[in-house]
Every structure is written in C-alpha cells, then in structure tokens.
Amino acid sequence: MEASPPLPIFSWIAMAILLSIAPAGCFYLPGVAPADFQKKDPLTVKVNKLTSTKTQLPYSYYSLPYCKPQTVIDSAENLGEVLRGDRIENSPYVFEMREPKMCHIVCKVTPNEKEAKELKGKIEDDYRVNMILDNLPLVVPAKRLDHDSPTIYQHGFHVGFKGQNAESKEEKHFIHNHLSFLVKYHKDLETDLARIVGFEVKPFSVKHDYEGDWEEGKTRLITCDPHAKRIVTGSEFPQEVEEKTDIIFTYDVEFQESDVKWASRWDTYLLMNDDQIHWFSIVNSLMIVLFLSGMLAMIMLRTLYRDISKYNQLETQEEAQEETGWKLVHGDVFRPPSNSDLLCVYVGTGVQFFGMLLVTMMFAVLGFLSPSNRGGLMTAMLLLWVFMGIFAGYSSSRLYKMLKGSEWKRIALRTAFIFPATVFSIFFVLNALIWGERSSGAVPFTTMFALVLLWFGISVPLVFVGSYIGFKKPTIEDPVKTNKIPRQIPEQAWYMNPVFSILIGGVLPFGAVFIELFFILTSIWLHQFYYIFGFLFLVFIILIVTCAEITIVLCYFQLCSEDYLWWWRSYLTSGSSALYLFLYAMFYFFTKLDITKPVSGILYFGYMLIASYAFFVLTGTIGFYACFWFTRLIYSSVKID
Incomplete structure (x- = not known):
C-alpha cells in the first residue's frame, strides 16, 4: 500500500501568499481580529514616515527633533513595508480610551543649528507627518469651497508652514507643535466596549509661554487653558523655528461616538476622490x-471568412498559381x-x-x-x-x-x-x-x-x-x-x-x-x-x-x-x-507634480522606466x-x- 502523497508545493505556496496578504479582519486569527477597548484602556499613537509629494523621499519621524518616548520600538515590518519606506515606531502620544485631555505637555525641545536647519528644510519641501492609531492613518479634515460637498481628508499634517513674522514682517518658518486629536469610536450598547473608527487632527503652531522655571511634568502653560478648553493665543503668535529657541509640544484629544461600524471605517479614506x-x-x-x-x-x-472561402474553392492549377495575399507566403x-x-x-x-x-x-x-x-x-x-x-x-x-x-x-x-x-x-x-x-x-x-x-x-x-x-x-x-529558400518580400x-x-x-x-x-x-x-x-x-x-x-x-x-x-x-x-505610457509619465511629471530636486526627478523617471519596461x-x-x-x-x- 502506497503512502499518501504530501500536500503539493503549490498548495503551500497558495497558503503562504493568502496569509501574507490577508487584511486585518479577513481571517480572525490571534491578533488580527478587531480591537475592543474598554474605558480608560491605553491607546498609543504610532508614528510613520515623513512624506512629501515634492521630493518623493520618505524620512523617519525621529529624523527631526520631535519628542521621543523613553524607548523607541520599531514595529515588525513585512517586505512590502520596507520597500515602501515605512518606518512605524511608537510615540509619546498616549491616550486613555474615552478620557479627553486638554493642553497636555509632551516635552520641550531646543533644536541646535543642524536640527533647526533640518526642520526648515522639511517645511520648505512640504513634508507631512504620518501617524497611526489602531491601524488607522491620521487624517486632516478640510472643508471644500462648496459647502454642500462632503468633507475631504488629507493624509497626515504638515510639519509646519512659512509666513511673515508679526513684528519684523520677515518670512519665517513655523512648526506645528500643538495637535488637536479627535478619536471617533463605535460603541457596543450591550457590552460598553468600543472600537476606533476614525482618527483626525487639527494642527496648530503656538508659541507657548509658562511661569517660572521649566520643571518636567509640573510646569503650567499660560498660553493654554485646559479649563476653558481652548488655546489662548492660537495662531496670533505661532512658534518660529530658530536655533536655540524652545519649542514646547502639546496636544488635546477628544473622543466622539460615531455610527460608523468597524467594518466600514476605511470607507472615509478610500472615497476621498471625486x-x-x-x-x-x-x-x-x-x-x-x-x-x-x-x-x-x-x-x-x-474579411477572413471571405478569404478562406475563396482559397478553398480554387480547383485548377492555373487558379492556384494566381494566389495572392496571405496564402501566398504559407x-x-x-x-x-x-x-x-x-x-x-x-x-x-x-x-x-x-x-x-x-x-x-x-x-x-x-x-x-x-x-x-x-x-x-x-x-x-x-x-x-x-x-x-x-x-x-x-x-x-x-x-x-x-x-x-x-x-x-x-x-x-x-x-x-x-x-x-x-x-x-x-x-x-x-x-x-x-x-x-x-x-x-x-x-x-x-x-x-x-x-x-x-x-x-x-x-x-x-x-x-x-x-x-x-x-x-x-x-x-x-x-x-x-520552404528551404526564403521568399523575397515585395516592396x-x-x-x-x-x-x-x-x-x-x-x-x-x-x-x-x-x-x-x-x-x-x-x-x-x-x-x-x-x-x-x-x-x-x-x-x-x-x-x-x-x-x-x-x-x-x-x-x-x-x-x-x-x-x-x-x-x-x-x-x-x-x-x-x-x-x-512613458511619454504620458513625462507629461504627468511636468503638469501634475511639483518636483524640483534632481534626485527626485531621477527617481521618478527611473521607477517609471521600470514600469514601462514591465508594461512592454x-x-x-x-x-x-x-x-x-x-x-x-x-x-x-x-x-x-
């Protein structure tokens, strides 16, 4: 009696591919099912790469002088994430589920000359900060000019912006150092458990001020009033990016119950286009x-049916010698x-x-x-x-x-x-x-x-x-x-x-x-x-x-x-x-993209050359x-x- 053959290699291949690409929630394996949170459960925001449509070069979040947690932990990355340049790490932004926070101080940073230059460069190149909460990317809501149109969402928030100094009228670089988060959740009425279905932010640039000397964890800001639930100075005095200038990072977080179910939470992100x-x-x-x-x-x-019918009806040798067209080169x-x-x-x-x-x-x-x-x-x-x-x-x-x-x-x-x-x-x-x-x-x-x-x-x-x-x-x-001898091709x-x-x-x-x-x-x-x-x-x-x-x-x-x-x-x-396809890629580059750096241009045309070669x-x-x-x-x- 012969032993039963092992599972064919192609079955193993299919299983490996299926498991490697299956989305969260598709198979309810350990660690893949939707996350249910009780009230006051900790929520850690993860940070991803900094991206820019101007340079197409991603950078790690901590390549800029941002606040760091005590230990920076890299999330496990698959092959596709590494090739995409994703760098997912933990952050000091930690919430408690359904517990609002106002004017919470993260840290104070004093950039040196090199760090200030890096910040200004990223602001010049229009870089955006990408964050993740419960596997949902952070978005910035933006109203359209037509008020009847639905709200559109942009991925991540800008590192900062350029503007005029209120006093000297010089053009300066300002950093978004205050983040106002909004976490949307869907609550189960029977169990009181909640699932996160939205993660939004409104960034602000605020030149924070405080009384007395700086003490970590004890300093009270006079530019941010947690009781009034508002920023006192707002954008009137934004935070400039300068060497040896203190930058205080703060955040608010609010929680809002939503009717959107967990299974539909990605619809907002996938339906951003018209x-x-x-x-x-x-x-x-x-x-x-x-x-x-x-x-x-x-x-x-x-045409072909007529040709075949005509050729098959030739009966005499004289007619056969008068063949023309495609049959002649058989x-x-x-x-x-x-x-x-x-x-x-x-x-x-x-x-x-x-x-x-x-x-x-x-x-x-x-x-x-x-x-x-x-x-x-x-x-x-x-x-x-x-x-x-x-x-x-x-x-x-x-x-x-x-x-x-x-x-x-x-x-x-x-x-x-x-x-x-x-x-x-x-x-x-x-x-x-x-x-x-x-x-x-x-x-x-x-x-x-x-x-x-x-x-x-x-x-x-x-x-x-x-x-x-x-x-x-x-x-x-x-x-x-x-035939042994090739026929001459007519002009x-x-x-x-x-x-x-x-x-x-x-x-x-x-x-x-x-x-x-x-x-x-x-x-x-x-x-x-x-x-x-x-x-x-x-x-x-x-x-x-x-x-x-x-x-x-x-x-x-x-x-x-x-x-x-x-x-x-x-x-x-x-x-x-x-x-x-490659010619259209060139047209797209000059009409739709705002790439100015030579390296970024070389990257674009290099990758599009590979894509065109594969398409060929x-x-x-x-x-x-x-x-x-x-x-x-x-x-x-x-x-x-």
Missing part, C-alpha cells in the same frame, strides 16, 4: 475601447525569426508577468488586498513573481523547441536573468541615490540580500524546472511546411512600414488604460489610496482583448502584403504601448500569443497542396 468623475471617465473609456474592439473584430471575421510564415532566442526569453517573461498580475488582481477583487495591511500588495506581487518563474521557463522552452532550438538550459538561464537583472540594476542605482539622501526609503542591505535570495533561491530554480518540463513536451508542429506601402505600423498598434492598448493610469499615478506619487480593483480588473481584461485584436488586425494586413516577418512585429505592435513585456506577450494563435488557425483552415 467618485463621479472617476467612474464616468473609466466607463466612458471602456465603452470607447469596447466599441472599437467590436468593430475591428467584426471586420476581421467577415511556405515562409513559420520560418524562425532572427534572434529567436531573445524572443523566447521575452515571451516567457511576459507570461510570468501576466500570471503575477492576474492572480494579484483576483486576490484584490476578492478583497484580500486591504490597505490596512500595509505593504501587502507589494509583498504579494513579489512572491507571485518569484513563483510564476515556473510558467516563464515552460513558455520560453516550448517556443524555443518549436523554433528548432536544442539548448534548453541556455534559454532557461537567459529567461531567469535578462529581465530581473535589468530591473535590479536600475533599482540598485536608484537605491544608492536614496541612500545618499539619507532617506528611510533606502532599502537596507539585509532586504536587498532577501530579494537576491528570492531571485536565486526560488525564481531561478523554478524557471529551470519549468524549462525542463516544457522542453520534454512534444514539439509544436507547424500547420504548413516551411511595402508606406503605411505598412514596420516602424509606422508598430507605433500605430500601441495607441489603442494605451487608450484602454489611459484613464485608470492617471488614478494609479496619482495614488503612487501623490500618496493617496487606490482601492477600485474591480474597475482595474475590468480594464485589465479590456487591455488583453485590445492588445490581441489590434495585433491580429495588423498582422493580417502584413500577411496580405506578402510580408511574413510577423514574429517580432507582433510582439512590438502591442508592446509599443509602453512607449506611450506584458502587452508584447499578449499580442504575440494572439498573433501566434491567429496564424496557426488561418493556415490550418485552408487547403494547401
């Missing part, structure tokens, strides 16, 4: 793309292309990308990629990329064997290294620039080592396993025989010029993702949440259909012009949409496989003697 414009734009884009795709499909089906259409090894590598890499994105979006649509699980999206994509290496190796070696290749180990090695090595090299250079700026966004050496370990330890072996399996499969047979019309047709082919796929791309770039570079994965998945499906159809149409026109060099052109036709591999592979299926279908549908 939903009507977002939805209308995406639906409008999808309708246009669907209409164009339908028209192209209908034209293709009618003896050359499956001739291996030049540099076929590189084509196989890029096709395999594209399959790897396609599998990663498809599974990631399925998890996202099902609700597993909650923004409450910071870094979950990036962690899931990295793990999926690594494990999809087996499909990359399989696809590249199958195509390689069909194109008469014999050295499967060489093609596996190139598949495992060409794309990842290029991306890793760019990433390493960009990380060196971030490290030179002393930013917390710099990936530590240990994390870089972990990435290399994932690459060499898991991805590369899986690529070789996939290549071995694919190469052992029977060779894919061509539907027609290939082509100007509109069938390879460069022109390739550039035209990339317009429609880019149009399919154009609107969604704007919101994705906004969420990445303007630090907003993106959570409309249902629409994103729909756009992804439309992108696949559009890439396939536009490539098939142009491939058909190419074959009708008796040009049989379709292999690389089919890949480049839909892959050229990556060029338009993805769309190119989709177009290639569509054209590959199309040519095999039409040449197996006609009678060829």
Whole structure:
C-alpha cells in the first residue's frame, strides 16, 4: 500500500501568499481580529514616515527633533513595508480610551543649528507627518469651497508652514507643535466596549509661554487653558523655528461616538476622490475601447471568412498559381525569426508577468488586498513573481523547441536573468541615490540580500524546472511546411512600414488604460489610496482583448502584403504601448507634480522606466500569443497542396 502523497508545493505556496496578504479582519486569527477597548484602556499613537509629494523621499519621524518616548520600538515590518519606506515606531502620544485631555505637555525641545536647519528644510519641501492609531492613518479634515460637498481628508499634517513674522514682517518658518486629536469610536450598547473608527487632527503652531522655571511634568502653560478648553493665543503668535529657541509640544484629544461600524471605517479614506468623475471617465473609456474592439473584430471575421472561402474553392492549377495575399507566403510564415532566442526569453517573461498580475488582481477583487495591511500588495506581487518563474521557463522552452532550438538550459538561464537583472540594476542605482539622501526609503542591505535570495533561491530554480518540463513536451508542429529558400518580400506601402505600423498598434492598448493610469499615478506619487480593483480588473481584461485584436488586425494586413516577418512585429505592435505610457509619465511629471530636486526627478523617471519596461513585456506577450494563435488557425483552415 502506497503512502499518501504530501500536500503539493503549490498548495503551500497558495497558503503562504493568502496569509501574507490577508487584511486585518479577513481571517480572525490571534491578533488580527478587531480591537475592543474598554474605558480608560491605553491607546498609543504610532508614528510613520515623513512624506512629501515634492521630493518623493520618505524620512523617519525621529529624523527631526520631535519628542521621543523613553524607548523607541520599531514595529515588525513585512517586505512590502520596507520597500515602501515605512518606518512605524511608537510615540509619546498616549491616550486613555474615552478620557479627553486638554493642553497636555509632551516635552520641550531646543533644536541646535543642524536640527533647526533640518526642520526648515522639511517645511520648505512640504513634508507631512504620518501617524497611526489602531491601524488607522491620521487624517486632516478640510472643508471644500462648496459647502454642500462632503468633507475631504488629507493624509497626515504638515510639519509646519512659512509666513511673515508679526513684528519684523520677515518670512519665517513655523512648526506645528500643538495637535488637536479627535478619536471617533463605535460603541457596543450591550457590552460598553468600543472600537476606533476614525482618527483626525487639527494642527496648530503656538508659541507657548509658562511661569517660572521649566520643571518636567509640573510646569503650567499660560498660553493654554485646559479649563476653558481652548488655546489662548492660537495662531496670533505661532512658534518660529530658530536655533536655540524652545519649542514646547502639546496636544488635546477628544473622543466622539460615531455610527460608523468597524467594518466600514476605511470607507472615509478610500472615497476621498471625486467618485463621479472617476467612474464616468473609466466607463466612458471602456465603452470607447469596447466599441472599437467590436468593430475591428467584426471586420476581421467577415474579411477572413471571405478569404478562406475563396482559397478553398480554387480547383485548377492555373487558379492556384494566381494566389495572392496571405496564402501566398504559407511556405515562409513559420520560418524562425532572427534572434529567436531573445524572443523566447521575452515571451516567457511576459507570461510570468501576466500570471503575477492576474492572480494579484483576483486576490484584490476578492478583497484580500486591504490597505490596512500595509505593504501587502507589494509583498504579494513579489512572491507571485518569484513563483510564476515556473510558467516563464515552460513558455520560453516550448517556443524555443518549436523554433528548432536544442539548448534548453541556455534559454532557461537567459529567461531567469535578462529581465530581473535589468530591473535590479536600475533599482540598485536608484537605491544608492536614496541612500545618499539619507532617506528611510533606502532599502537596507539585509532586504536587498532577501530579494537576491528570492531571485536565486526560488525564481531561478523554478524557471529551470519549468524549462525542463516544457522542453520534454512534444514539439509544436507547424500547420504548413516551411520552404528551404526564403521568399523575397515585395516592396511595402508606406503605411505598412514596420516602424509606422508598430507605433500605430500601441495607441489603442494605451487608450484602454489611459484613464485608470492617471488614478494609479496619482495614488503612487501623490500618496493617496487606490482601492477600485474591480474597475482595474475590468480594464485589465479590456487591455488583453485590445492588445490581441489590434495585433491580429495588423498582422493580417502584413500577411496580405506578402510580408511574413510577423514574429517580432507582433510582439512590438502591442508592446509599443509602453512607449506611450512613458511619454504620458513625462507629461504627468511636468503638469501634475511639483518636483524640483534632481534626485527626485531621477527617481521618478527611473521607477517609471521600470514600469514601462514591465508594461512592454506584458502587452508584447499578449499580442504575440494572439498573433501566434491567429496564424496557426488561418493556415490550418485552408487547403494547401
């Protein structure tokens, strides 16, 4: 009797991915369920990175002279959080549940010359402070000019602001040193337990004053009246940032009962954008793309059906000799292309990308990629990329064997290294620039080592396993025989010029993702949440259909012009949409972003170059496989003697 086989490796992989990306509250595991607080339970505010849309360089909260707790404790971070530059630590802001505090002194700080310069630099660069309470990010409510519109919320509060000194009229830097917190909670009427559903703040700059000498824990401020529940001086005398000038940090906290339930507490953060414009734009884009795709499909089906019917009705030898169009090149259409090894590598890499994105979006649509699980999206994509290496190796070696290749180990090695090595090299250079700026966004050496370990330890072996399996499969047979002597390609019309047709082919796929791309770039570079994965998945499906159809149409026109060099052109036709993506990224940089520092600009274009390269591999592979299926279908549908 045989022993039962162990759980397949792919089941373990699926379980690992599922647990790594599951949001808080999705699985009620220990430490994951919603937190219930009794009255007077301690609440510790955690601090995250300082962020700026001007520099795109995150910094640790304690890189500035802020008040520190007795012991700074780093929260456990996953791989995605480290790559995002998150640095979550505890803070001296400690509350008691449903116990208000007014004018509570945190500490007094006297910055030296270097610290004052750091503060002024962060204020100049428009940096914001990010805090977290019970896994909810801190937001600043802001009323719109239209009073009927709902309140919008901005992530984090500014370090400070620039303004004129009331006496000298000189432009000075002022720090937000008084925070007025508002904690919203939802109370269970039966148990009297409460869950936190909102965390807001209104920052103030207050030049605090006190009587007598400073004594820690005993000094009473005369600029803040806890009994009147208000700041006496407010913004009339803001706190300047100067060397050897005392800065006293204080805070208020109020608690407000809310009807919002714990399960819906993220809705406020996820619905910050103008939903009507977002939805209308995406639906409008999808309708246009669907209409164009339908028209192209209908034209293709009618024309192709007529051609096949005509070719199959040829009876005499004289008629057969008068063949024209795509049937005439049947003896050359499956001739291996030049540099076929590189084509196989890029096709395999594209399959790897396609599998990663498809599974990631399925998890996202099902609700597993909650923004409450910071870094979950990036962690899931990295793990999926690594494990999809087996499909990359399989696809590249199958195509390689069909194109008469014999050295499967060489093609596996190139598949495992060409794309990842290029991306890793760019990433390493960009990380060196971030490290030179002393930013917390710099990936530590240990994390870089972990990435290399994932690459060499898991991805590369899986690529070789996939290549071995694919190469052992029977060779894919061509539907027609290939002539020994290649046919001469006639002179082509100007509109069938390879460069022109390739550039035209990339317009429609880019149009399919154009609107969604704007919101994705906004969420990445303007630090907003993106959570409309249902629409994103729909756009992804439309992108696949559009890439396939536009490539098939142009491939058909190419074959009708008796040009049989379709292999690389089919890949480049839909892959050229990556060029338009990069051009749009340039347009977005100059019209929507306020980046002035050279290093920040290099980072932006470096990361967008990586994204465009990945988009090229993805769309190119989709177009290639569509054209590959199309040519095999039409040449197996006609009678060829």
